[in-house]
Amino acid sequence: xxxxxxxxxxxLLIAFRSPGEIINPLMFFVIAxxxxxxxxxxxxxxxxxxxxxxIWVTALLAVMLSMDSLxxxxxxxxxxxxxxxxxxxxxxxxxxxxxxxxxxxGLPLVILAPIFASMLSLPAEGILPLMAALLIGTPILTMLxxxxxxxTVGLSKSGLLLAVLILPLYIPVLVFGTGVVDSAxxxxxxxxxxxxxxxxxxxxxxxxxxxIIAALRISVSL
Amino acid sequence: xxxxxxxxxxxxxxGYASYVWSAYAFFVVILVFNIWQPVLARKKFLKQQLxxxxxxxxxxxxxQKQEGRINDNAS
Amino acid sequence: xxxxLFKLSSPKWFYTISGQLMPWLIAITSILLVIGLVWGLAxxxxxxxxxxxxxxxxxxxPAASIAMGCYYMMAGMAAAFLIWRIKMADMVAKACAPVxxxxxxxxxxxxxxxxxxxxxxxxxWDARLTSTLIMLFxxxxxxxxxxxxxxxxxxxxxxxxxxxxxxxxxxxxxxxVEWWNTLHQGASSLSLSNTSANPPEIWLPAFFVGFGLFGFxxxxxxxxxxxxxxxxxxxxxxxxxxxxxxxxxNISTNEGLG
Numbered sequence: 001x002x003x004x005x006x007x008x009x010x011x012l013l014i015a016f017r018s019p020g021e022i023i024n025p026l027m028f029f030v031i032a033x034x035x036x037x038x039x040x041x042x043x044x045x046x047x048x049x050x051x052x053x054x055i056w057v058t059a060l061l062a063v064m065l066s067m068d069s070l071x072x073x074x075x076x077x078x079x080x081x082x083x084x085x086x087x088x089x090x091x092x093x094x095x096x097x098x099x100x101x102x103x104x105x106g107l108p109l110v111i112l113a114p115i116f117a118s119m120l121s122l123p124a125e126g127i128l129p130l131m132a133a134l135l136i137g138t139p140i141l142t143m144l145x146x147x148x149x150x151x152t153v154g155l156s157k158s159g160l161l162l163a164v165l166i167l168p169l170y171i172p173v174l175v176f177g178t179g180v181v182d183s184a185x186x187x188x189x190x191x192x193x194x195x196x197x198x199x200x201x202x203x204x205x206x207x208x209x210x211x212i213i214a215a216l217r218i219s220v221s222l
Numbered sequence: 223x224x225x226x227x228x229x230x231x232x233x234x235x236x237g238y239a240s241y242v243w244s245a246y247a248f249f250v251v252i253l254v255f256n257i258w259q260p261v262l263a264r265k266k267f268l269k270q271q272l273x274x275x276x277x278x279x280x281x282x283x284x285x286q287k288q289e290g291r292i293n294d295n296a297s
Numbered sequence: 298x299x300x301x302l303f304k305l306s307s308p309k310w311f312y313t314i315s316g317q318l319m320p321w322l323i324a325i326t327s328i329l330l331v332i333g334l335v336w337g338l339a340x341x342x343x344x345x346x347x348x349x350x351x352x353x354x355x356x357x358x359p360a361a362s363i364a365m366g367c368y369y370m371m372a373g374m375a376a377a378f379l380i381w382r383i384k385m386a387d388m389v390a391k392a393c394a395p396v397x398x399x400x401x402x403x404x405x406x407x408x409x410x411x412x413x414x415x416x417x418x419x420x421x422w423d424a425r426l427t428s429t430l431i432m433l434f435x436x437x438x439x440x441x442x443x444x445x446x447x448x449x450x451x452x453x454x455x456x457x458x459x460x461x462x463x464x465x466x467x468x469x470x471x472x473x474v475e476w477w478n479t480l481h482q483g484a485s486s487l488s489l490s491n492t493s494a495n496p497p498e499i500w501l502p503a504f505f506v507g508f509g510l511f512g513f514x515x516x517x518x519x520x521x522x523x524x525x526x527x528x529x530x531x532x533x534x535x536x537x538x539x540x541x542x543x544x545x546x547n548i549s550t551n552e553g554l555g
Contacts, residue, residue, distance in 0.1 A: 172473035260520035
C-alpha cells in the first residue's frame with residue numbers, strides 16, 4: 001500500500017509544479033460549456049434540456065485532452081522505461097499514477113460542474129445526481145483515456161488518434177451518466193444507474209491497468 | 223416471374239425501387255471492393271517483387287563482371 | 298483436428314490450404330448467394346406493412362451480424378496473438394479490420410435506405426443503427442492505430458491490445474445504447490425486426506443469403522490474409538519458390554488464386 005501512497009505523493013507534487021497542465025483542461029471545460037448557449041441561444045427551457053448532455057460531453061472531452069500529461073513527460077525523459085523495469089508492483093504504481101491524474105483533472109470537473117450546470121439552467125434536483133454520476137464516471141474516463149494514452153505515447157504524430165480510439169469507448173459512461181440526471185429530473189430512482197456506473201468503475205479498476213501495462217511495454221520498446 | 227406480374231413490376235418493387243435497388247447496388251459495390259482491393263494489392267506486390275529481383279540480378283551481374291576484371295588484372 | 302488447426306498457424310500451410318479451399322468456397326458462396334437473392338428478391342410475398350421494401354433486410358441483417366462477428370473474430374485473433382504469439386493470428390486480425398469496416402458500412406447504408414420510407418428519414422438514432430455506427434468507429438480506430446505505427450511488430454501488438462479493450466466494451470456499448478434508445482424513443486413500432494406477423498417462407502431465403510454472405514466474408518478475409526502472408530514471408534524460401542515457379546518473368550498475369 002505504501003507504494004501507492006508514495007507514487008500518489010510524487011505524482012501530485014509533480015503535477016502541482018506545472019499548474020498550467022491542471023488549469024488548462026479546466027479552462028477548456030469552462031469555455032466550451034459557455035460556447036453552447038452562444039451557439040444554440042439562451043432559451044432557458046431549451047438549455048435546461050441539454051444541460052446534462054453538454055456538461056457530460058465537455059467533461060469527457062476535457063478529460064481526454066488532459067490525458068497528454070499522463071505518460072508523455074515520463075516517456076520523454078526515460079523514467080517510464082525505468083518504471084517498467086523496476087521491481088515495484090507495476091499494477092499498483094499504474095493505478096496510483098492514474099488516480100493522481102484523476103485527482104487533478106477529473107475531480108476539479110466534479111467540483112466545477114454544479115456551477116456550470118446551473119448556468120445552463122439545469123434544475124436544482126439534477127445537480128447532486130450530476131455530481132454523483134461525474135464522481136463515479138470521470139475515473140472511468142481517466143482510466144480508459146490512460147489506455148489510449150499508453151497506446152499512443154510512443155507515436156510521433158498521433159494528433160487526434162487518441163480521440164478516435166477512446167471516444168467510442170466513452171459512450172456507455174456518457175449514456176448512463178446523463179441517464180442518471182434524466183432519471184433524477186423525472187423523479188425516478190437513480191440508484192440503479194449509479195450502481196451500473198459503479199460496476200463499470202470496478203471493472204475498469206481491475207482491467208485497465210493490465211491493458212495500460214501491455215500498451216506501455218509496446219510504446220517503450222519503439 | 224415469381225411473385226411479380228412482369229419484369230418491369232419487378233424493377234419497380236412496388237414503388238420502393240430507389241430504396242431497394244440502391245441498397246442492393248451498394249451491396250454489389252462492397253462485394254466488388256472486397257475482391258478487387260486484395261487482388262489489386264497482390265498484383266502490385268508481385269510486380270514489386272519481380273522488379274526487386276531484377277534489380278538484384280543486375281547488381282549481382284555487375285559485381286561479377288567487376289570481380290572478373292579484377293581477377294584478370296591480378297592473374 | 299487439433300493438428301490441422303496447428304498447421305493453420307503456419308503461414309505456409311495456411312497459404313497452401315486456403316489456396317486449395319478457395320475454388321470450393323467461391324463456388325458454394327456463389328450458389329448460396331444466387332439462390333438466396335433471386336428467391337428473396339423475386340419469389341417471396343411482400344410484407345404486409347413495408348411492401349417490397351423489406352427485401353433490403355436480406356442484405357442488412359446478415360451484414361450487421363457478420364460485421365459484429367468480425368469484431369469478435371478480430372478480438373479472438375488478437376488474444377491468440379498476445380497470449381500464444383501466433384503470428385498468423387495477427388495477419389488474420391489485420392484482415393478483419395477493413396473487411397469488418399466494409400460490412401459495417403453496408404449494414405449502415407442498407408439500414409439507412411430502409412429507413413427512408415419506413416421512418417421518413419435516412420438517419421435515426423435507434424439502438425441498432427447507433428450501435429453499428431459505433432462499431433464502425435471501433436474498426437476505423439484499429440486501422441488508424443495500425444497505420445500510425447512505423448514498426449510492424451509494435452503496431453500488431455498495439456492493435457491487439459486495442460481490440461481486446463474494445464471487445465470488452467462492445468457488449469457494454471450495445472446494452473447502453475439499447476437502454477438509451479428505449480428511454481428516448483419509447484416503445485414505438487419503429488423496430489426493424491417487427492415482422493412477426495409474416496409467413497415463415499419470407500425468412501428461408503435469408504438463410505441462403507446469410508450463409509452466402511458469410512462465405513463471402515471468409516473469402517474476403519482469406520484473400521487479404523494470403524496477401525499479408527506473401528508480404529511478410531517474402532524472404533522465405535517457399536515464397537521465393539512460389540513466386541519464381543508460378544510467375545517467372547511474367548509480370549502482367551491473370552494468375553489464379555493458388
